Amino acid sequence: MTVDVNKTEPADTPPPAAPESIKAIPVRHYGRYVSAVIAIGLLVAIVYAFSQGKINWGAVPDYFFDDRILHGVGQTLLLTVLSMAIGIVGGILLAVMRLSKNPVTSSIAWFYIWFFRGTPVLVQLMVWFNLGLVFEYINLGPIYKDYWSSFMTPLLTALLGLGLNEAAYMAEICRAGLLAVDEGQTEASHALGMSHSKTLRRIVIPQAMRVIVPPTGNEVINMLKTTSLVSAVQFYELLREAQDIGQTSGAAVEMLFLAAAWYLILTTVFSIGQYYLERYYARGASRALPPTPFQRLKANLALFRRTPKAVTR
C-alpha cells in the first residue's frame, strides 16, 4: 500500500488522515535585524563619502564604452582565455607526468613546477621579453627563422609568461583532482582491458574535473586580474588603456574606477559560467543536480505564493 500525500488534491475525496502540520511561532532573530541595519548604515556612509570626494564621476560613464576601453576589455579577455587554455592543458600534462611511474617524467614535472612557482610572474614576463639577449635568432629549421625580438611580439610574450606560470599552479590542482578519484575506478577500467591513457581520458579525468573545476574558477578570476601586469611588456590591455586615457584626459583616478568596474563585470560573468560548469561535472555524483539560480528563484517565488493560502485555510 502506498499512501498518497498530494496536498493539491481537492478536499472532496476524504484524505487518508493526513497528519496535521505543526503551527508554531518561529524563533525571532533580533540579531539579524540589528546587524542588517548596521551593515546598511556603513555602506551608505562609505558611498556618501566617495560621492563627496574630489572625483569627477561623470568621466566614468563618458569613457565606459570608449573604443580604446572596449579594445582593452577584448584584449584582457583574449589573454585570459588563451593563457588559461595553455595553463589547463599544461597543468593536466604536468600532473599526469608528476604522477607517472616513470622517474624521468615525474622529475621533469617536479622541476618545472618548482621553477615556475618559485619565481614572480612579473619577472618571468620580463625574462621572456628579453630572451633575445640569449637567443639572437629563433630557428626552426626550414619552417621558420627570425630575430628573437621580432618573433616575441607582446602578445606572445604575455601568453608564454602567463600561460607557463599558470600551468605550474594548475598542475597541482589537477594532481589533487586525479588523486581524489577512487583507485577502484582505475582497477575496474583496467580489468575491462582499457589502456592507461584510455583509463585516464575516459574514466579518471572526467571524475577529477569535479574537484578541479572550483579552484580552476579561482585561477581564471586570478588570471583575469593578473593580465594587468602585462603592460610591463608593452601589451595593451584594459588597465593600460584606462591609464593612457587617464593621463591624456586628466581623469587618472576616475579611469581606475572605470577599469575596476569592468574587471568586476568580467569576474561576475566568469563566476556564472563556473556555476554551470560545476553543475555539468556534478552529474552522477549526487542523486539530483543542484538547481540553477533561475530554478531556485522560481521555487522561492512559488513558496512565497503558497504560504498565504495555507494561512487563510
Add this chain to the structure above:
Amino acid sequence: MTAMVKSEGVHKSFGATEVLKGIDLEVAEGEVFCLIGPSGSGKSTFLRCINHLEKINAGRLYVDGELVGYRQKGDKLYELKDSEVALKRRDIGMVFQRFNLFPHMTAIENVMEAPIQVRGESKAVVRERAERLLDRVGLADKARNYPSQLSGGQQQRVAIARALAMEPKLMLFDEPTSALDPELVGDVLDVMRGLAEDGMTMIVVTHEMGFAREVGDSLVFMDGGVVVESGHPRDVLTNPQHDRTKSFLSKVL
C-alpha cells in the same frame, strides 16, 4: 575438459608480508569454482593475480593455457607490456566487492564503454547488446539511471552486465555480495546462477555458503595463504576434514 585457470605454486608478498604461500589449483572450463576463507586468507589477492591486477612473486599462473603477465621463451621469462596485459584482460570479466561502476556514466553507458573503447565496436551493435544484457540482469528500465540513483544490488547487477559486455571466457567475482543489504543479495546471486547455468567459467570469492553449495562445482577453503581443503562443495561444507575448516564453518554456517 581443459583447464581454464591453472595455478602452480603461486606466491605473493606485499613487502615483508607473504599473502600467498604457494597456491596449486586448477579450474576447469565451464566450472563454478568457489573460494572461501577468513578475511586475510589471500583469496581476494589470488583472484586479483589471475587478471594481473597483482604481480605474483613466484610460481606460474596460466589462463586458458597462457602465462599471466609474462611470456616464456626458452627458459627465460619476459614481462608483458601494459598493452599486452590489457589485451589478455579483455577476455576476463571481473566483478568487485565495491561495484566500481563509473559514476559519471549512466548504467547503459557503463556497459557500453569497454566494447566501444577497447574493441572498437560500433555504437549501434553495442547498444543492442547492452540493452539485452541489462534486460538479462533485470534492469532494462534503469538503463538511463546514474549509479548513484541505483541500490547496491542494482549497481552490482549493472557491474556484472558491464563485465559480460566484453563477452569474457572467464568471470572473476570478488565477494560480489559482501557490500549488499541482506535483502538485495538474492537478486545478484540469481544473476550469477543464471550465468553458471549457461556454462560460464566462474571463480567466486564468497561468504555465501548456500550459493557455493547449490551452484558451485568445486570449493576451496583457504587460510593463511594456503589451500587448506578442497573438493566438491557439498563434501567440504557438510563433512570437513580439517580442524581449521571445521572451526571456520561452524562460525559462518
